[in-house]
Amino acid sequence: MxxxxxxxxxxxxxxxxxxxxxxxxxxxxxxxxxxxxxxxDPQPTAAQVRAKVDKLYQQAEVATEKYNGAKEKAAAAEQRMEKLRDQAARKEDRLNSAREALGSVAAAQYRSGGLDPAVQLMLSADPDRYLDGAAFVERAGSRQTAAVGRVRKELRDIERLRGAARVELASLTSRRAELKRHRETVTGKLETARRLLSRLTAEERARLGQGTGDRASRSSADDRQPLSAPSAPSAQAPNSRAAAAVAYAYRKLGSPYVWGATGPNAFDCSGLTQAAYRAAGVSLPRTTYAQIDAGRRVARSELLPGDLVFFYSGISHVGIYVGKGQMIHAPNPSAPVRVAPVDQMPFAGAARVV
Structure with a gap:
């Protein structure tokens, strides 16, 4: 082996x-x-940066319009709360007057030889205790009954007003928290866009129409409607108020975009249209999604100067039509108020407010 x-x-x-x-x-x-x-990962091209920045600006504008709406509602809640507080203060003055009237009755009874125990209770530090006592009303004279009724009414009114004020305060607190959330969203989107643009050279930014926001940075559409001709709209407005709104928009060409601004020197998109019609004596709501319902809807083929034109599915952008397929709008923080083609963005609808 x-x-x-x-x-x-x-x-x-x-x-x-x-x-x-x-x-x-x-x-x-x-x-x-x-x-x-x-x-x-390869560095994004200038065109890719532009696409990302445009998307960020659109998202920021959605948040801006939500911020504008929340701000408007917060202001309304604050006004209602102050009005309720004023009403409560006036009611308290009337309550004091009614209690003084009861004091006069008590003084008269004291001088006549005795103070009704019920009146003593009425003048105590806790007037609520006697209001439910029917025995007091039965013992009191007609003058006292009238005074008690006034006190009862004022106390109930004051409590109702205070309750309503508490509701408005809760609403205001909620709106302020909402404002903060939308503000953080807007500033975050804009800061991200700024960082992306900072990666491009000045030449690339200029070529993409994404300059630093100075008035010299305009698109080819602006060249067709120069800033130096603010009184020459592309077509005739249908009435004097629409003409006044268009003329105002022309005067504001070159004004900077500032989110949340309504003029007179800076605007966001709905702030510009609101200011333009305010100058024409017409009150518009603050937000794009409210402005589209502020007038009669019109088809794109029926547009006339002064009509409001809206964009994107969420109705997040608006401009004012000036004729021949052109509008004036406040685009975004990288570009001032300018003339641009209506077909530059996804068209969502139009409204004629006058």
Whole structure:
């Protein structure tokens, strides 16, 4: 029989060394791109940056309009709350007068030889206690009954007004929290857009129409309607108020875009249209999604100067039509109030407010 040799045992340490070397080589291949998965993401082109920035501006404008709506509702809640507080203060003055009348009755009774115990209770620090006591009313004379009725009414009115004021305060607190959320969304989107634009050269920004927001940065549409001709609308407005709104918009060409602004020196999109019609003596709501319902809807083919034109599915942008397919609008923080084609953005509808 042949001699059986014992198999030679492998050196464990050498195996670990070879494994480590394999991992190291694999890592090196990955790092140098040999594995096909280690390439860094390519830098976005100027056009890709523009597309991202446009999307950010659109998202910021949606949040801006929500901010504008919340701000309007907060202001209304604050006004209602102040009105309720004023009414409560006047009621408290009348309550004091009614209690003084009861005091006069009590003084007369005291001079005549005795103070009705019920009147003493009436003048106590806790007047609510006697209001539910029918025995007091039965014992009191007609003069006291009338005074008690006045006190009862004023107390109930004051409590109702205070309750309504508490409701308005809760609404105001909620609106302010909503304002803060929308403000943070807007500023976050705009800051991200600013950082993206900062990666481009000045030449790239100018070529893409994404300048720093100065008045010299205009699109080719602006060249067709120069800023130096504010009194020359493209077509005749249908009435004097529409003409006044269009003329105001022309006068504001070149004004900076500032989110939440309603003029006279800076605007967001709905702030510009609201200010234009305010100058014409017409009151418009603050937000795009409210302005579209402020007048009669018109088809795109029926547009006349002064009509409001709206864009995107969420009705997040608005301009004022000036004729020949052109509008004046406040685009975004990178561009001032300008003339632009209506077909520059996804058309959502139009409204004629006068």
């Amino acid at each position: 042949g001699t059986h040799r014992r198999p030679r045992q492998r050196v464990t340490g050498g195996g670990r060394a070879r494994t480590a070397a394999t991992i190291t080589l694999a890592g090196a291949a990955t790092a140098t791109g040999l594995g096909g998965t280690g390439h860094a």
